[in-house]
Amino acid sequence: MGGANALSTPAARHMVRMDSGTYLLALQRDTMGAPSQGGLSLYRSDDDAQSWTFSASIDASASDRHTADLLPVGADLAMVDSFDAPSIVPDAALDPARKVYFQWWRSNGASGWTPDTRAVVFAPQTGTAYHRGELAVDSAGRIWVQAFRRSASPCDPTKDRRCVLCDAGNGDNYLNDVMVSSSADGGRSFSPGQRLASTLCRAGGRLTSAGSKLLLLWNDYSANENGTVMVTRFMQRDASDPVSTWSAPQAAFPDQPADGIYHGAALSAVSDGSSVHLVYKDQNQLRLWYRRFDAATGSFGPRVQIDDSEQDWALQPATTLRNGELFVFANHLLASGGYETRMWRLSTGLGPSHATAFPADEAFHGYPSLPEKLPLSARALPYVYGQAANPDASANEVVMRVAADRPIATLSLEAGRTLLPAGKTIAIRIQTTTASGLSGTVQLDLSGQPAAVHAAFDPAHVAVGDTAVLTLSADPGAPNGSSMCVLGMTGASGRAEMAFQLDVVKPPAVAVRDPRTGAILSGIAQVDVEANASPGLAVSEVRLLVDGAVSAKATGTTATFSWNTTEVAEGAHDLTAVAVDDLGSSTSTAPVRVQVRNSSGGAGGCASGGAAQPLIGLALALAMAATARRKCPARGRFGWFNRLNCPGQRACRARGSS
Structure with missing residues (x-):
């Protein structure tokens, strides 16, 4: 790959997982590599991202860089193809071909996807x-395409002194128009382009659908006018609005007047239907932050810091929703100049202390990508990025497969029992050392499991004496119940079987009883949470998240958290509760957006160690009042852990009744 940014722009969706389980990746190759695979092409994997093959050419020209935004629609693939490169300086020879195209790739069965004729948008x-095209489908079925139109002339400093803020070397000093178009006939034709806004410099952004709303978010290259003003803007529309109707552009993050998205493109966003989870690199410090856009209120919540890496132009996030759970990945710059990949789960908290760090290397890590959404049946998270000796060197495109679920059960060849939460996945280690009478290589199979339970072996063939992993996934609606399953091993020397009991249990249930969405809070606000586990299991932990950051924890089935609202900013905040049972299975509530209104700042309280927003007071359902031991993050030999009784922190009081 050239320049290690073959997945430019980071905001686009370069990889998708189709309903068939096949992964498709749109990759831009420069003049290196096989001649037939130059330019923008589709690559595919049919074995859970373990191996990849060339599938089809999208735009074979390697003289001009292109990028694709991909969206699965049923069994088919919708695609927008457009120009994007480090430089957008006008080029009389190349500019006429810098169009934006929409194209269907239709499923033709097991063999793959066949392209329809491209439509010029x-x-x-x-x-x-035109550059940086984005794609969305609204709840009415209309196809929307957004792109930026570079002007013919650069910004003139004699007419606008702010023009000096835009770098002239790469064409960043050219005004960009924010353009949209829609199709009501399934992509066969598109409406004339509609200009919604203009930017001072080159721009980037994201178009996404959330329920009945469309959200369009962008920022330019002016560095927030040297970090002095809010430049990130957004517009929205409802599917019931007239097609040409959009809201007026407004500041996206009014709670942080100088906040903004680096170049508008250093972001990753995924929609859960009612909201958009946004992870972005800010324009001023070049740090990663999380915000949630609430479709009902049409506003972004407060920001929460994700990582402590800063001032790195190459730092980029990638996000995915797996069965509704948000995962965040990023390429973290180390002091040595190398990189390591870090990962977060929203349900366990954001911030440096909650990161899972994977082994580092001395290579440069280019722009990353993840599929926007993954089903529960996806056993691994395929994280794609460019790997090169330095930012200007030719790069390899690599895939890191991260196990989505930690093994929580071990099964040997003696009869046993395992528990599988509905809507979850478990990995079971199969030990074949006691396989009496078998030798050589055996094939593994499983029978007797309920229809709502799906099984896969890795590997499916194993030498006797080695181990394999059996992954069991239960559909979210799988009913409680017990089944006798039979694990079989068949080889040239015969067959051996072993029976075990599989119990499907519901994951824990959790609800925020009070406050309700839209509540106006001030002072010390009580947050009541109720959780329950399946029969035979117990709730091991209840967490309270404020704006995506874990702020307090409790044990038991009920908890009342006392939240000092004077220690957070005025305005909207999201409260989320997470319940974890004995198996480690967890369930999160939908965020409850509340409004904090305090006329003046209040007294300080007990800070939650490592959290981005402080909480005071923690009330637990205990038999008597007690003093809770505080936890704060510390790093040990094997990673991050919580240390009790942090120095310099006061204890929080716990109270409650059984």
Whole structure:
């Protein structure tokens, strides 16, 4: 790959998982590599991202870089193809071809996907060019495409002194128009381009659908006018609005007047239907932050810091929703100049202390990507990025497969029992050392499991004496119940079987009883949480998250958290509860957005160690009042852990009744 940024722009969706389980990856190759695979192409994996093959050419030209935004629609693939490169300086020879195309890739069965004829969405006039196309489908079934139109002339400092803020070397000093178009006939034709706004410099952004809303978010390259003003803007519309109707552009993050998204493209966003989870690198400190856009209120919540890496232009996030749970990945710059990949789960908290760090290397890590959404049946999270000796060197595109679930059960060849939470996945280690009478290589199989339980072996063939992993996934609606399953091993020397009991149990249930969405809070607010586990299991932990950061923990089935609202900013905040049972299975509530209104700042309280937003007071359902031991993050030989009784922190009081 060239320049280690073959997945530019980071905001686009370069990889998808189709309903068939096949992964498709749109990759831009420069002049290196096989001639037939130059330019923008689709690659595919049919074995859970373990191996990849060339599938089809999208745009074979390697003279001009292109990028694709991919969206699965049923069994088919919708795609927008557009120009994007480090430089957008006008080029009389290349500009006329810098159009934006929409294209269907239709499923033709097991063999793959066949492209329809491309439809031109935007075609440049003389002197202009389009770049960074994005795709969305609204709840009415209309197809929307957004792109940026580069102007014919650069920004003139004699007319606007702010023009000096935009780098002239790469064409960043050219005004960009924010353009949209829609199709009501399934992508066969598109409406004339509609200009929604303009930017001072080159821009980037994201178009996404959340329920009945469309959200369009962008930022330019002015560095927030040297970190002095809010430049990130957004617009939205409802599917019931007239097609040409959009809200007026407004500041995205009014709670942080100088906040903004680096270049508009250093972001990753996924929608859960009612909201958009946004992870972005800010324009001023180049740090990673999380915010949630609430579709009902049409506003972004407060920001929460994710990582402590800063001032690295190459730092980029990638996010995915697996069965509704948000995962965040990033390429973290080390002091040595190398990189390590870090991962977070929203349910366990954001911030440096909650990161899972994977082995580092001395290579440069280019822009990363993850599929926007993954089903429960996806056993691994395929994280893709460019790996090169330095940012300007030719790069390899690599895939890191991260296990989505930690093994929580071990099964040997003696009869046993295992528990499988509905809507969850467990990995079971199969030990074949006691396989009496078998030798050589055996094939593993499983029978007797309920229809709502799905099984897969890795590997499916194993030498006797070695181990394999059996992954069991239960559909979210799988009913409680017990089944006798039979694990079989068949080889040339015969067959051996072993029976075990499989109990499907419901994951824990959790609810925020009070406050309700839209509540106005002030002072010390009580947050009541109720959780329950399946029969035979217990709730091991209840967590309270404020704006995506874990702020307090409790044990038992009920908890009342006392939240000092004077220690957070005025305005909207999201409260989420997480319940964890004995198996480690967890369930999260939908965020409860509340409004904090205090006329003046209040007294300080007990800070939650490592959290981005402080809480005071923790009330637990205990038999008597007690003093809770505080936890704060510390790093040990094997990673991050919580240390009790942190120095310099006061204890929080716990109270409650059984």
